Amino acid sequence: MVKDTYTEFANSSLGEKITKTLGLPQPAKLRRYRPEAPLIEGPTVVLGSSEASDILADQLVSWDLDVRRHVGRREKVAAVVAVFDTAQTPADLSETVLALGGLLKQLKSSARVITVFRDPQGNEDPAVTAARKGVEGLTRSLAHEMRAGGTANGLILSEELDAAAPSVSGALRFLLSGRSAFVSGQFITVQNTNGVLPDEWTQPLAGQVAVVTGAARGIGAAIAKILRRDGAEIIAVDIPAAGESLAGVANEVSGTALQLDITAEDAGDRILAHAEQHYGRLDIVVHNAGITRDKLLANMDPSRWDSVIAVNIESQLRMNRTFLESELFNRPEAGVGPRIVSLASTSGIAGNRGQTNYAASKSGVIGMVSATSAQLEARHGTINAVAPGFIETEMTAKMPFATREVARRLNSLNQGGLPEDVAETIAYLVSPAAGGTSGLTLRVCGQNLVGA
Structure with missing residues (x-):
């Protein structure tokens, strides 16, 4: 991984002066999660006057946060939670939006703004739907206006959902925390x-017992380490050619290694057999393994196309069918069922030149996750996808210097993400607290659509 020397320079005393004078990007050092650190440091302001705003304020207080309804004009603010759940027309947004705007200049570095509103698809009234979509639009735009490593994201509640539901608290905590450092406009x-x-x-x-495919290096290794840090037992999976690196990761997380070609017909059965032998259960599956074989479509050959489709999507479909038929993977305890997270990509959302095969496979992952959600819900389980943008990995380190630098700056945070940013998001999605969210594709891209 290549060090981002520009970000380091921009955060030095001299670099800050020069970048400001020249109007250059000023990437901040992001506040990332540390188990021993406070959830957020400084006042959290809750805006809105609905019952949901009171419920969320009480939840924040229970986490020992400094929760306010108002702050002085010179007081620095760490986070703002703006609640719009009762908006009936776009005109109803005005009071809370303008109050939010008045706080933006008081935000600390790496601040969080979270909008809370009801699902725009949950109501047929044109005015109500317009108001809810309006919150979505303002949140996306606000994310582009955030400075000093701050992020803006939205929390969408289904039509009749009580704001006190556990997964509402889980999502709120994730978005406030350093776990969501590279998630913005989502x-x-x-x-x-x-x-x-x-x-x-x-x-x-x-x-919990988790299997992570493609775990020998990069994002996969980061996922294994962070899931272990959060308490899970780890089964690290990768191809035999990566056996030495895989063993190193498995040893580091005190887990077990399984050398396996995930395109094999019996890959799912072998994972289940390994899980049963070593742990007696399987709770979490993270489909991280993937390949690229880039070529313009005019020059695409069958081996490039077929291999990417086989590894990136067909293998996941086959393994999921095997897992969902197994009692080992269907052991809901205290309302917590199985969890699946698949790695998609912003290429699967926006496309990317020379990546028709890769984009097709990653868009296929998004479709698979959406369509499989109902099967998991019946088991109190979830399936979601994470779509990384530009992440600092061995692959991006091989990019030409100018291309890499441009890609780093083309997002709201003006820098590339780290493998742990992807891993933190996955750790949230597989947690018991995320049980109310399924079928979602969550981008980890600093609010950009640069192909991964």
């Missing part, structure tokens, strides 16, 4: 009351 939808808040927030995956 929306988490909570559909139902499934979900359980952990007894210990630093170990939300205690007692």
Whole structure:
């Protein structure tokens, strides 16, 4: 991984002066998650006058946060939660929006703004739907206006969902925390009351067993390490050629290694057999393994196309069918069922030149996740996808210097993400507290659509 020397320079005393004078991008050092650190440091202002705003304020107070309804004009603010859940027309947004605008210049570095509103698809009244879509639009635009590493995201509640539902609290905590450092301009939808808040927030995956494919390096290794940090037992999977690196990751996380070609017909059965032999259960599946074989479509050959489709989507479909037929993967306890997260990509959303095969496979992942959600819900389980943007990995380190620098700056945070940013988002989605969210594709891209 290549060090981002420009970001380091921009955060030095001299660099800050020069970049400001020349009007250059000023990427901030992002506040990332540390188990021992406070959830957020400084006042959190809750805007809105609905019952939901009171419920969310009470939840924040229960986490020992400094919760305010108003602050002085010179007081620095760490976070703002703006609640719009009762808006009936676009005109109803004005009071809360303008109050939010008045606080923006008081935000601390790495501040969080979270809008809370009802699902625009949950109501047929044109005025109500317009108001809800209006919140969506203002949130996306505000994310582009945030400075000093700050982010703006939305929390969408289904039509009749009680704001006190556990997964609402889980999503709110994720978006406030350093776990969401590279997530901005995004929306988490909570559909139902499934979900359980952990007894210990630093170990939300205690007692769970997770398999991570493509775990030998890069993002996969980061996922294995962070799931282990959060309490999970890890089965690290990768191809035999990566056996030495895979063993190193498995040893580091005190887990077990399984050398496996995930395109094999029996890949799912072998993972289940390994899980049963070593742990007696399987709770979490993270489909991280993937390949690129880039070529313009005019020059695409069958091997490039077929291999990408086979690894990136067909293998996941086949393994999921096997997992969902197994009792080992269907052991809901205290309302917590199985969890699946697949790695998609912003290429699957926006497309990318020379990546028709890769984009087709990653867009296929998004479709698979959406269509499989109902099967998991019946088991109190979830399936979601994470779509990384420009992440600092061995692959991006091989890009030409100028191309890499441009890609780093083309997002609201003016920098590339780290593998742990993707891993933190996955750790949230597989946690018991995220049980009310399924079928979602959550971008981890700093609010950009640069192909990954």
